[in-house]
Amino acid sequence: MDTDRIAADAARAARPFAETEPRARAQALVAVADALDAASDELIAIATRETGLAQGRLVGEVRRTTNQLRLFAEVIVDGAYLDARIDAADPDYVIGPRPDVRRVLEPVGPVLNFAASNFPFAFSVAGGDSAAALAAGCPVVVKAHSGHPELSRRTAEVVTAALAAAGMPDGVFQLVEGQERGVALLRDDRIRAGAFTGSTHVGRLLADIAASRPRPIPFYGELGSVNPVYATTGAVAADPGLLQGFLGSVSGSAGQLCTKPGFLFVPADAELEPVADAAAAVPEHRLLNPGIGRAFEERRSAVLGAPGVTVLAEGAVRVDEADQRFATPTVVEVDVDTLLAHRDELLEESFGPLSILVRYDDADVLPELHRELFPGNLTSTVHANDLELADGRLADLVDALAETSGRVLFGGWPTGVSVTSAMQHGGPFPATTTDATSVGTAAITRFLRGVAYQGAPQSLLPPPLRDDNPWGVPQRRSDAGRSAGWGSLAGEY
Amino acid sequence: MDTDRIAADAARAARPFAETEPRARAQALVAVADALDAASDELIAIATRETGLAQGRLVGEVRRTTNQLRLFAEVIVDGAYLDARIDAADPDYVIGPRPDVRRVLEPVGPVLNFAASNFPFAFSVAGGDSAAALAAGCPVVVKAHSGHPELSRRTAEVVTAALAAAGMPDGVFQLVEGQERGVALLRDDRIRAGAFTGSTHVGRLLADIAASRPRPIPFYGELGSVNPVYATTGAVAADPGLLQGFLGSVSGSAGQLCTKPGFLFVPADAELEPVADAAAAVPEHRLLNPGIGRAFEERRSAVLGAPGVTVLAEGAVRVDEADQRFATPTVVEVDVDTLLAHRDELLEESFGPLSILVRYDDADVLPELHRELFPGNLTSTVHANDLELADGRLADLVDALAETSGRVLFGGWPTGVSVTSAMQHGGPFPATTTDATSVGTAAITRFLRGVAYQGAPQSLLPPPLRDDNPWGVPQRRSDAGRSAGWGSLAGEY
Numbered sequence: 001m002d003t004d005r006i007a008a009d010a011a012r013a014a015r016p017f018a019e020t021e022p023r024a025r026a027q028a029l030v031a032v033a034d035a036l037d038a039a040s041d042e043l044i045a046i047a048t049r050e051t052g053l054a055q056g057r058l059v060g061e062v063r064r065t066t067n068q069l070r071l072f073a074e075v076i077v078d079g080a081y082l083d084a085r086i087d088a089a090d091p092d093y094v095i096g097p098r099p100d101v102r103r104v105l106e107p108v109g110p111v112l113n114f115a116a117s118n119f120p121f122a123f124s125v126a127g128g129d130s131a132a133a134l135a136a137g138c139p140v141v142v143k144a145h146s147g148h149p150e151l152s153r154r155t156a157e158v159v160t161a162a163l164a165a166a167g168m169p170d171g172v173f174q175l176v177e178g179q180e181r182g183v184a185l186l187r188d189d190r191i192r193a194g195a196f197t198g199s200t201h202v203g204r205l206l207a208d209i210a211a212s213r214p215r216p217i218p219f220y221g222e223l224g225s226v227n228p229v230y231a232t233t234g235a236v237a238a239d240p241g242l243l244q245g246f247l248g249s250v251s252g253s254a255g256q257l258c259t260k261p262g263f264l265f266v267p268a269d270a271e272l273e274p275v276a277d278a279a280a281a282v283p284e285h286r287l288l289n290p291g292i293g294r295a296f297e298e299r300r301s302a303v304l305g306a307p308g309v310t311v312l313a314e315g316a317v318r319v320d321e322a323d324q325r326f327a328t329p330t331v332v333e334v335d336v337d338t339l340l341a342h343r344d345e346l347l348e349e350s351f352g353p354l355s356i357l358v359r360y361d362d363a364d365v366l367p368e369l370h371r372e373l374f375p376g377n378l379t380s381t382v383h384a385n386d387l388e389l390a391d392g393r394l395a396d397l398v399d400a401l402a403e404t405s406g407r408v409l410f411g412g413w414p415t416g417v418s419v420t421s422a423m424q425h426g427g428p429f430p431a432t433t434t435d436a437t438s439v440g441t442a443a444i445t446r447f448l449r450g451v452a453y454q455g456a457p458q459s460l461l462p463p464p465l466r467d468d469n470p471w472g473v474p475q476r477r478s479d480a481g482r483s484a485g486w487g488s489l490a491g492e493y
Numbered sequence: 494m495d496t497d498r499i500a501a502d503a504a505r506a507a508r509p510f511a512e513t514e515p516r517a518r519a520q521a522l523v524a525v526a527d528a529l530d531a532a533s534d535e536l537i538a539i540a541t542r543e544t545g546l547a548q549g550r551l552v553g554e555v556r557r558t559t560n561q562l563r564l565f566a567e568v569i570v571d572g573a574y575l576d577a578r579i580d581a582a583d584p585d586y587v588i589g590p591r592p593d594v595r596r597v598l599e600p601v602g603p604v605l606n607f608a609a610s611n612f613p614f615a616f617s618v619a620g621g622d623s624a625a626a627l628a629a630g631c632p633v634v635v636k637a638h639s640g641h642p643e644l645s646r647r648t649a650e651v652v653t654a655a656l657a658a659a660g661m662p663d664g665v666f667q668l669v670e671g672q673e674r675g676v677a678l679l680r681d682d683r684i685r686a687g688a689f690t691g692s693t694h695v696g697r698l699l700a701d702i703a704a705s706r707p708r709p710i711p712f713y714g715e716l717g718s719v720n721p722v723y724a725t726t727g728a729v730a731a732d733p734g735l736l737q738g739f740l741g742s743v744s745g746s747a748g749q750l751c752t753k754p755g756f757l758f759v760p761a762d763a764e765l766e767p768v769a770d771a772a773a774a775v776p777e778h779r780l781l782n783p784g785i786g787r788a789f790e791e792r793r794s795a796v797l798g799a800p801g802v803t804v805l806a807e808g809a810v811r812v813d814e815a816d817q818r819f820a821t822p823t824v825v826e827v828d829v830d831t832l833l834a835h836r837d838e839l840l841e842e843s844f845g846p847l848s849i850l851v852r853y854d855d856a857d858v859l860p861e862l863h864r865e866l867f868p869g870n871l872t873s874t875v876h877a878n879d880l881e882l883a884d885g886r887l888a889d890l891v892d893a894l895a896e897t898s899g900r901v902l903f904g905g906w907p908t909g910v911s912v913t914s915a916m917q918h919g920g921p922f923p924a925t926t927t928d929a930t931s932v933g934t935a936a937i938t939r940f941l942r943g944v945a946y947q948g949a950p951q952s953l954l955p956p957p958l959r960d961d962n963p964w965g966v967p968q969r970r971s972d973a974g975r976s977a978g979w980g981s982l983a984g985e986y
Contacts, residue, residue, distance in 0.1 A: 015892060064588050085915035085935075095557050095912055099905060103915035103935070106895065108928065211704035215868070215922045375708070389950045398953050399508060402599065407945040410953065412592060419588055421971055422578035422596035424945035429708045435601065435942035442578075442596070442943060449928035450935060452900040452917035457882045460891050460903065478914055 003184040009171035010110035010139040011190040016169040018107045018137045021463070021471060022082075026073035028166035029135060033066035033073075035162035036126060036155070043154060047120045050148040052286030052324065057253055058121070065121040068128055068419050072135035075421075075441045079473025081105065081136075081448070084464040089455075090480035098480075099455050102465040105448035107137035108218075109192030112185050114206065116197035117147035117288050118256045118351075124148070125155040125175065128419075128439055129195035129220070134163075134173070136447035141174045141191070143182035147289045152177070186210060193218050193447055197258070197438065200224035200349070200430045207433045220446050221433035222426065224349040225378035226262030227414045230366055230397060233267045234385030240274075242383060246355070247278040249413035251329045254285035255353035256292065259379050259414040262349060265366065268335070268359045272312055275331050275357065279313030284326040287352060293317070293325025296352030300330055303354060306345040308338035312357065329353040336360050336369065347373060363393075367400040376428035379414035380405040404428055406437065496677040502664035503603035503632040504683040509662040511600045511630045514956070514964060515575075519566035521659035522628060526559035526566075528655040529619060529648070536647060540613045543641040545779030545817065550746055551614070558614040561621055561912050565628035568914075568934045572966025574598065574629075574941070577957040582948075583973035592948050595958040598941035600630035601711075602685030605678050607699065609690035610640035610781050611749045611844075617641070618648040618668065621912075621932055622688035622713070627656075627666070629940035634667045634684070636675035640782045645670070679703060686711050686940055690751070690931065693717035693842070693923045700926045713939050714926035715919065717842040718871035719755030720907045723859055723890060726760045727878030733767075735876060739848070740771040742906035744822045747778035748846035749785065752872050752907040755842060758859065761828070761852045765805055768824050768850065772806030777819040780845060786810070786818030789845030793823055796847060799838040801831035805850065822846040829853050829862065840866060856886075860893040869921035872907035873898040897921055899930065 020028075036043070040062045047058050075081055082104050089100040111133040116123035123129070125142050133140045144152035156175035163173050176182065185191055186209050194210050194217060196203050203221035210219035229246065236242060249261055266272070287293040297317050303309065315330035330353065339346055339358050346356060360366065374380065380401040384394060389410065401408045406427030417425055423440030426432035436446045458466050464473045513521075529536070533555045540551050568574055575597050582593040604626040609616035616622070618635050626633045637645035649668035656666050669675065678684055679702050687703050687710060689696050696714035703712035722739065729735060742754050759765070780786040790810050796802065808823035823846065832839055832851050839849060853859060867873065873894040877887060882903065894901045899920030910918055916933030919925040929939045951959050957966045 015896070060589065067588050083935075087911075087913040087915040093911070093913075095560050096553065096909070098911045098913060101900075101911060101913055101915040103917050103933075109896075207709070208705070211709075212701070216700070216704075216926065217922075218927060386950075390952055392952070394953060402944050402946075402955075403508075403602075406943065407594075407947055408949070409947040410949045412948055416589070418580075418586070418591045418594060420580040420586075420591060420594055421969065422580040422594040422945055424596050424943040426943070428942075429710075433709065434711060437943055440596075442576075449921075450899065450917040450919070450930055451895050452915055453895075454900060454902040455905055456901070456903045457879075459883055459885070460887065462895075476914065 003176065003181050003188065006141060006174050006176060007110070007185060007188040007190040010141055010174060013139040013169045013171035014107070014109045017139055017172050020137065020168065022076040022079055024167065025135065025137060026077045028163055028168050029069045029073040029131065031166040032126065032159050032162040033069040035158045036062065037066050039158050043151060046151045046154060047148060050151055051120050051288050053120070053253060061119060061121045064419065065126055068122070069126070069131050071419060071441065072131045072444065075444060076135050079464060079471055081444050082464045082473050084473055084475045086465065086475055087478045088480050092480070101452055101454050102456070102461065103450050103452040104462055104464050106451050108447050108449050109138060110141060110190055111138045111193045111195060111447055112141050112143065112191045114143045114182060114194070114196040114198065115145040115152065117145045117292065118253070120148045120151050123197045125152050126159050128443060132443040133195070133447045136444050138447045139172045141176060141185060143185070144175055144177045149177060183209065187213060189215055191217065194220065195438070196221040198223070203433060218446070219433055220436055220438060222258060222438050223430045223432060225258050225431045226347070226349050226374065227259050227377055227379045227381070228263040228265065228370065228374050229261045229381040229383065230265045231383040232363065232385065232388050234388045235383035236266060236270045238385045239383070243272065243274040244278045245413060247275055247282070247329060247331070249415045250331070250355040251282045251353045252415055254287055254327055256288055256351055257415045259417060261355060261381065261414060263356050263358055265358045265360055268361045270359070272333060272357060276313045279315065279329040279331055282329050284318065284328045285353070287325045287327055290323040290325070292351060296327065296350065297325065299348065299350040300352070300354055302345050303332060303350065303356065304330070306342045308342065309334055315353065327353050331355055331357065333357045333359065336365070343373065367396040370397070370400045371404065375404055376431045377405045378425060378427050378431045379407045379409060381409040381412070381414055383411055406431060496669065496674050496681065499634060499667050499669060500603070500678060500681040500683040503634055503667060506632040506662045506664035507600070507602045510632055510665050513630065513661065515569040515572055517660065518628065518630060519570045521656055521661050522562045522566040522624065524659040525619065525652050525655040526562040528651045529555065530559050532651050536644060539644045539647060540641060543644055544613050544781050546613070546746060554612060554614045557912065558619055561615065562619070562624050564912060564934065565624045565937065568937060569628050572957060572964055574937050575957045575966050577966055577968045579958065579968055580971045581973050585973070594945055594947050595949070595954065596943050596945040597955055597957050599944050599955070601940050601942050602631060603634060603683055604631045604686045604688060604940055605634050605636065605684045607636045607675060607687070607689040607691065608638040608645065610638045610785065611746070613641045613644050616690045618645050619652050621936060622690070625936040626688070626940045629937050631940045632665045634669060634678060636678070637668055637670045642670060676702065680706060682708055684710065687713065688931070689714040691716070696926060711939070712926055713929055713931060715751060715931045716923045716925060718751050718924045719840070719842050719867065720752050720870055720872045720874070721756040721758065721863065721867050722754045722874040722876065723758045724876040725856065725878065725881050727881045728876035729759060729763045731878045736765065736767040737771045738906060740768055740775070740822065740824070742908045743824070743848040744775045744846045745908055747780055747820055749781055749844055750908045752910060754848060754874065754907060756849050756851055758851045758853055761854045763852070765826060765850060769806045772808065772822040772824055775822050777811065777821045778846070780818045780820055783816040783818070785844060789820065789843065790818065792841065792843040793845070793847055795838050796825060796843065796849065797823070799835045801835065802827055808846065820846050824848055824850065826850045826852065829858070832866070836866065860889040863890070863893045864897065868897055869924045870898045871918060871920050871924045872900045872902060874902040874905070874907055876904055899924060
């Protein structure tokens with residue numbers, strides 16, 4: 001298979017790419033962003049046809065994707081991501097004489113990135129995982145998602161050409177298609193890390209392959225999430241638009257978002273009619289591809305067929321002659337006991353415009369209920385009024401959400417993840433296979449490893465560790481004697 | 494099995510321990526250090542009997558262990574380890590209006606630490622992994638090594654009492670014995686991370702268990718390493734004591750160190766007699782326990798029996814009536830072709846006082862030879878003279894060492910790992926199961942995960958993310974408008 005050549009090309013590019021100055025890689029990332037922006041009309045036209053996503057959404061997604069590349073350019077120019085540490089030699093160090101030791105984060109080597117179907121730009125060929133890996137200095141092989149093959153090819157052409165024009169080494173960016181090729185590369189010893197966005201089932205399969213290689217590699221999979229939302233009595237009373245806002249988050253992009261709220265907990269006496277009204281106003285939206293459409297139909301039938309489920313908005317799924325599905329929102333209602341009794345049918349993620357309202361009698365049970373039902377999610381959300389937020393009654397619930405989620409929201413909706421330095425898009429399994437984030441600037445650390453240099457001459461140190469600091473990166477220095485006073489800690493603290 | 498209760502106790506301690514102020518945890522770590530120092534005479538007496546390690550070595554190891562606890566106290570008081578990030582809300586953010594998002598590193602939950610045999614203090618009950626996990630705010634369950642059971646129990650008593658006296662929650666530190674209990678806990682859903690120091694075989698088995706759980710967890714195993722050393726013609730000529738230094742590193746603690754140099758590459762014409770002389774002067778040293786002794790005997794026989802091997806110092810292994818082995822150093826010599834032809838017999842780690850000298854004709858082949866034979870090591874070392882270090886001829890070799898090792902040394906010997914902020918004790922598999930370090934302050938990050946809070950009221954934020962910053966930790970703030978200028982990056986770079 002040609003994967004041998006692809007892995008060889010990536011491996012050959014690893015060293016020269018690792019040695020590029022961050023400033024040069026930043027320029028290259030900006031060049032990729034500019035090239036994608038310049039090609040956006042053409043790319044969006046292909047994406048519209050291949051994915052059925054709305055024009056406005058795709059325009060925003062390209063903007064997000066290119067600005068994410070620019071954000072990573074900003075991150076690496078600063079050089080703080082290298083975490084350069086310099087411990088000066090110290091003959092009087094408390095543990096014994098200490099040599100000169102310097103540590104920097106270096107790229108892990110070629111990264112294999114399995115693209116997602118639902119974000120044909122932001123989590124696909126030139127998406128966040130590719131941006132983070134390139135920023136870190138790792139060659140990238142993208143396994144294209146079969147849902148948008150033409151877009152994947154054309155995007156890869158734009159990226160590859162821009163990287164080459166910016167002087168980056170050959171082999172630094174490659175595209176492969178087909179599941180077999182993806183798996184063959186994941187098993188290839190020259191691939192040093194994997195990234196993935198998709199279903200829990202496929203993600204787990206791939207994670208297991210990565211873990212069972214003769215030489216295991218880290219595998220950063222973003223899998224499934226149902227993103228529970230808890231609304232208090234006060235929130236429902238204070239915000240008549242709350243349920244409409246919920247429905248907007250459920251039905252946007254036909255609910256095909258990893259942060260779609262799959263569960264909304266409301267007080268038993270909440271008036272839920274507005275949900276049905278809002279659902280009726282949502283026009284049908286194509287699902288991404290026939291496979292996702294069929295899976296959604298099945299999940300929807302399972303939920304609608306579960307005992308004790310009350311239908312608030314039945315919605316519909318229409319099939320066209322090309323086997324594509326078009327859906328309107330389905331919203332059902334259960335009580336806590338029904339949810340507990342039928343968790344097998346109800347708890348699984350529904351990838352599409354479907355959500356479950358859960359009526360609760362007693363807010364005090366929510367923290368333990370959450371810990372039991374939702375051990376790993378990308379997000380969870382609290383809607384409450386100012387008094388409830390201030391008086392401490394929510395502290396235990398917030399603890400439960402923080403223990404089980406990567407991001408805890410207070411008000412608002414989890415969809416529409418912002419790309420910032422403080423973003424965390426990754427939570428306990430099965431939200432992600434590790435606790436690392438795949439969105440935001442902290443995502444770069446996934447593709448870096450620490451290397452220490454002991455007693456090295458200046459000329460053989462990587463630039464970030466040299467005393468003359470040619471790249472001007474932040475260096476954390478521990479000089480001799482600084483920590484020799486540990487003996488006094490007992491008194492000091 | 495009682496592991497259910499142990500896991501339950503650890504889980505119950507997780508939240509209150511996570512909420513302790515770093516200053517309080519630091520005080521507790523210092524109290525543990527002080528208590529161990531106070532008990533050191535008693536502990537060292539037990540260790541001497543159970544491990545056969547020399548008194549001087551054990552005294553130094555206790556000192557290292559307690560100062561390591563104090564170092565982690567220092568690390569957490571400062572609070573930089575929390576990596577607190579605050580992105581202010583920004584209606585004009587380039588990707589679209591941005592909410593207030595704040596991110597901090599929180600403890601992962603209960604950590605199971607499999608203790609090592611060869612450092613009964615520094616990598617055992619109160620060793621580096623326990624110190625790092627406690628510093629991070631994670632309850633610790635130590636699986637005692639069977640090689641020093643009485644020391645393990647007594648150490649755990651001292652640690653547990655000191656933590657309790659310092660006000661830490663019940664269940665924050667527990668000891669279990671027996672392989673079955675260790676495996677049962679590793680499979681328990683309430684355990685959220687594993688740490689291990691030991692053999693490649695056992696480490697891989699445990700890593701596979703951790704990866705194949707219904708909910709996989711990170712497993713930080715420090716497995717095997719042969720720590721190759723490359724000596725140039727200039728180094729051998731300049732330093733007549735080089736080979737004695739090598740032998741000291743090979744035979745210290747009877748070679749039972751993960752950083753023992755297993756291979757020393759020397760120019761074909763190097764005079765190797767001094768090694769034989771130095772080896773003859775080394776007194777016999779007990780191996781840690783009968784199991785390790787037997788395994789060393791087998792490895793030694795395999796190496797001595799491999800075709801093409803020339804014996805420089807045959808050494809000996811003596812067995813006493815208690816089935817303990819006592820060894821003197823074994824050093825053999827091969828050429829590069831023999832090493833390549835008999836890699837199955839020769840490449841595996843020999844855990845004991847044995848090392849292999851490799852004669853090379855052509856220094857130019859070393860980088861590729863190293864990449865092929867040594868893809869993952871804790872350390873690798875170059876010995877060269879000043880001219881060779883300065884003139885660039887070693888650049889490719891140093892690249893190869895950095896790609897395959899956690900620490901690259903220039904002169905000196907890899908044993909005697911210093912505990913500093915820049916230390917990296919972890920390298921590509923099989924040196925460690927991940928690229929994380931298990932020594933030095935960066936080790937704390939293994940037991941932390943990012944959690945973001947979006948739009949949170951001040952009263953429900955964790956202290957490190959609050960505007961009034963009650964713990965006084967470093968906060969990285971991105972204010973509104975700061976990054977809105979990405980559009981100009983193309984021009985700026």
